[in-house]
Amino acid sequence: MGPTHKLRRAVMAALLPAGLITTAAAEEVKIGVVLTYSGGAASFGEQIDRGMNLYLKQHPEAFGGHEVKLIKRDSKRPGGDIAKNAVQELITREKVDILAGFVFSPNAMASAPLATQGKVPMIVMNAGTAWIPNLSPYIARVSFTMWHSGYPMGKYAHDRLGCGTAAVGYTDYPPGKDSLNAFKTGLEEAGGKLLDAVPMGGPREVPDFTPFFQRVKDKGPNCFYVFVPAGNHAAAVVKTYAALGMRDAGIRLIGPGDITQDTKLQGMGDAALDMITMHHYAADYDNPQNRAFVAAWKAEYGADSTTDFMAVQGWDGMAAIAHAITAQNGDISAEGTIAALAGWTFDSPRGRIMIDAETRDIVHDANVHRIVKKDGRLAIQVIDTVPQVKDPCKALKIGKCK
Ligand code: PHB
Numbered sequence: 001m002g003p004t005h006k007l008r009r010a011v012m013a014a015l016l017p018a019g020l021i022t023t024a025a026a027e028e029v030k031i032g033v034v035l036t037y038s039g040g041a042a043s044f045g046e047q048i049d050r051g052m053n054l055y056l057k058q059h060p061e062a063f064g065g066h067e068v069k070l071i072k073r074d075s076k077r078p079g080g081d082i083a084k085n086a087v088q089e090l091i092t093r094e095k096v097d098i099l100a101g102f103v104f105s106p107n108a109m110a111s112a113p114l115a116t117q118g119k120v121p122m123i124v125m126n127a128g129t130a131w132i133p134n135l136s137p138y139i140a141r142v143s144f145t146m147w148h149s150g151y152p153m154g155k156y157a158h159d160r161l162g163c164g165t166a167a168v169g170y171t172d173y174p175p176g177k178d179s180l181n182a183f184k185t186g187l188e189e190a191g192g193k194l195l196d197a198v199p200m201g202g203p204r205e206v207p208d209f210t211p212f213f214q215r216v217k218d219k220g221p222n223c224f225y226v227f228v229p230a231g232n233h234a235a236a237v238v239k240t241y242a243a244l245g246m247r248d249a250g251i252r253l254i255g256p257g258d259i260t261q262d263t264k265l266q267g268m269g270d271a272a273l274d275m276i277t278m279h280h281y282a283a284d285y286d287n288p289q290n291r292a293f294v295a296a297w298k299a300e301y302g303a304d305s306t307t308d309f310m311a312v313q314g315w316d317g318m319a320a321i322a323h324a325i326t327a328q329n330g331d332i333s334a335e336g337t338i339a340a341l342a343g344w345t346f347d348s349p350r351g352r353i354m355i356d357a358e359t360r361d362i363v364h365d366a367n368v369h370r371i372v373k374k375d376g377r378l379a380i381q382v383i384d385t386v387p388q389v390k391d392p393c394k395a396l397k398i399g400k401c402k
Contacts, residue, residue, distance in 0.1 A: 154186020
């Protein structure tokens with residue numbers, strides 16, 4: 001709702017006898033959506049956008065009769081600058097009530113001060129660096145943090161996968177460094193040893209991973225934990241692992257679920273078999289909410305399309321926004337939105353989720369995924385679950401998470 005709406009409402013409230021204004025008219029709520037709609041990461045924006053739209057279409061009643069207008073902007077790259085300009089324009093010119101989206105961490109980080117200054121709530125639907133919500137009191141995150149997967153995986157790898165020693169390869173930007181710290185902390189607390197940590201280029205271009213993987217092969221760890229920002233990076237990771245014969249050399253490939261993203265899984269071939277990743281969503285999750293989500297998705301976007309973790313984050317984000325809109329009866333404020341989302345729970349296709357009131361970050365299950373062959377296709381089997389994980393970086397007060 002823009003300022004003119006607010007003024008009109010105040011005037012009406014002054015003119016009408018007490019009590020009458022409580023049957024407030026439907027408000028238009030403007031949501032500024034900042035996603036990568038073009039370039040190498042366009043598929044990420046598309047998945048989140050589709051998840052948001054599908055929720056809107058399937059649950060019109062959840063918005064309390066208020067009209068939702070999505071105003072979309074293309075952040076194009078991970079660099080932060082384009083997203084920041086888009087957010088500036090969305091706040092000052094479009095006068096959006098809510099900001100949403102943000103695939104890449106640097107884009108969310110660059111935008112956070114503007115959310116604070118403009119007093120606009122910002123719903124993060126991907127960007128996973130743990131300390132992002134610390135950058136503005138008006139940020140709530142419905143996606144994940146790198147620690148939800150990395151920290152429990154460090155422990156699990158040591159205790160259950162025989163990873164007494166490990167190496168980490170990571171894309172060299174904030175969520176990559178975060179993922180390294182998360183895995184290292186979990187591994188070392190369990191008694192394991194990190195032999196090497198290899199930065200593997202930036203998020204914009206998919207590098208030739210060969211020299212980085214060769215360096216790890218030469219070190220000979222039990223396990224190789226890799227974080228790359230999903231998509232084409234992930235497909236190249238499994239290919240390079242296979243090409244260098246690392247499995248035969250006795251090195252197990254593990255990581256967060258970003259490296260076994262559903263949209264890329266079938267293209268990975270048998271080299272992905274038996275890989276173990278830790279994540280909060282896979283299209284194969286067998287629960288009623290996910291079966292309905294996947295069926296609605298395929299009906300809307302085609303039988304060959306698939307949901308993935310970004311898709312569910314768009315869906316859940318829209319459910320969170322619907323809750324915030326109805327809780328405030330369409331009259332959106334930053335404080336009111338954050339208050340409405342504090343402690344909010346939802347039966348998501350990923351399982352039960354909650355927004356932690358203190359940190360404004362998501363709480364969800366971290367699931368251990370094994371890649372298996374089922375009916376001639378690669379599938380994700382959940383073999384273990386760490387229930388309802390609260391971001392460990394903030395719980396342990398590490399670094400910028402303090
Ligand atoms: C991020 O930039 O925070 C990011 C991007 C893609 C991922 C995970 C994290 O798969």
